[in-house]
Amino acid sequence: MSDLLSMRQVRAGYGLSNILEDIDLDIVPGDTIAILGRNGAGKTTLLATIMGQTTVTSGKIFWRGGDFRIVPAARRAHMGIGWVPQERWIFPSLSVRENLTVAARPGQWTLKRVEDLFPRLAERRRNAGNQLSGGEQQMLAIGRALMLNPSLLLLDEPMEGLAPVIINEIRLAIDKLVRESGLSIVIVEHKAKLALSIARRALVIDRGRVIHASDSRSLLDDTPLLTRLLGPS
Numbered sequence: 001m002s003d004l005l006s007m008r009q010v011r012a013g014y015g016l017s018n019i020l021e022d023i024d025l026d027i028v029p030g031d032t033i034a035i036l037g038r039n040g041a042g043k044t045t046l047l048a049t050i051m052g053q054t055t056v057t058s059g060k061i062f063w064r065g066g067d068f069r070i071v072p073a074a075r076r077a078h079m080g081i082g083w084v085p086q087e088r089w090i091f092p093s094l095s096v097r098e099n100l101t102v103a104a105r106p107g108q109w110t111l112k113r114v115e116d117l118f119p120r121l122a123e124r125r126r127n128a129g130n131q132l133s134g135g136e137q138q139m140l141a142i143g144r145a146l147m148l149n150p151s152l153l154l155l156d157e158p159m160e161g162l163a164p165v166i167i168n169e170i171r172l173a174i175d176k177l178v179r180e181s182g183l184s185i186v187i188v189e190h191k192a193k194l195a196l197s198i199a200r201r202a203l204v205i206d207r208g209r210v211i212h213a214s215d216s217r218s219l220l221d222d223t224p225l226l227t228r229l230l231g232p233s
């Protein structure tokens with residue numbers, strides 16, 4: 001199957017400070033990849049690089065076979081990448097429905113489908129973004145990214161700081177996306193076991209380099225290796 005996104009020997013960072021080194025990554029349609037690593041390893045920087053938010057000093061990035069480095073950051077979302085950053089970036093004064101429809105693009109993801117995935121958003125449709133709980137805001141951020149009808153969804157720590165019951169709801173929704181949507185999903189997560197139980201493939205980053213790549217199951221089953229790569233859980 002041809003790649004959606006390919007990175008070859010990518011070096012990237014912020015201004016003069018280099019963070020990522022020699023990154024190789026291939027994402028095919030329907031892929032789900034957990035990006036793991038200790039604090040400051042470069043996980044968010046990898047997502048930011050895909051979105052064109054960093055300085056790439058060498059290497060190649062292709063999107064559907066075309067040179068992606070020349071595509072301005074502002075155009076990347078419209079080319080089919082939905083990014084849910086840690087900060088969520090929802091519009092506080094717009095209603096839930098307005099947040100979902102403000103940047104929507106036509107495709108399989110409609111308001112109804114997003115509200116079916118996250119019934120809480122349907123219940124809260126008239127509430128403003130700033131009236132939502134953290135978990136509801138996270139659902140809204142994911143729902144809004146889906147309304148862009150992306151081919152690739154980037155989730156940066158979607159469970160961070162949420163109560164266990166909400167983590168479970170979001171996890172079930174992401175599982176459903178993995179099983180039924182055909183979307184490619186990259187999930188950055190501190191809760192390694194959770195991410196490995198969702199994604200099919202795993203990549204571990206340390207000091208900006210990929211230090212491990214495997215299927216998620218084999219890493220999940222190898223506790224000593226997981227501890228060596230990420231520290232005790």
Ligand SMILES: Nc1ncnc2c1ncn2[C@@H]1O[C@H](COP(=O)(O)OP(=O)(O)OP(=O)(O)O)[C@@H](O)[C@H]1O
Pocket residue numbers: 014017019037038039040041042043044045046
């Ligand atoms: N905007 C920025 N400008 C300069 N340096 C940055 C910026 N954002 C992150 N960094 C640095 O890049 C390195 C990697 O950070 P990054 O946020 O990618 O790590 P991470 O693996 O996502 O960490 P965490 O798990 O703590 O979120 C860190 O040393 C961080 O201080």
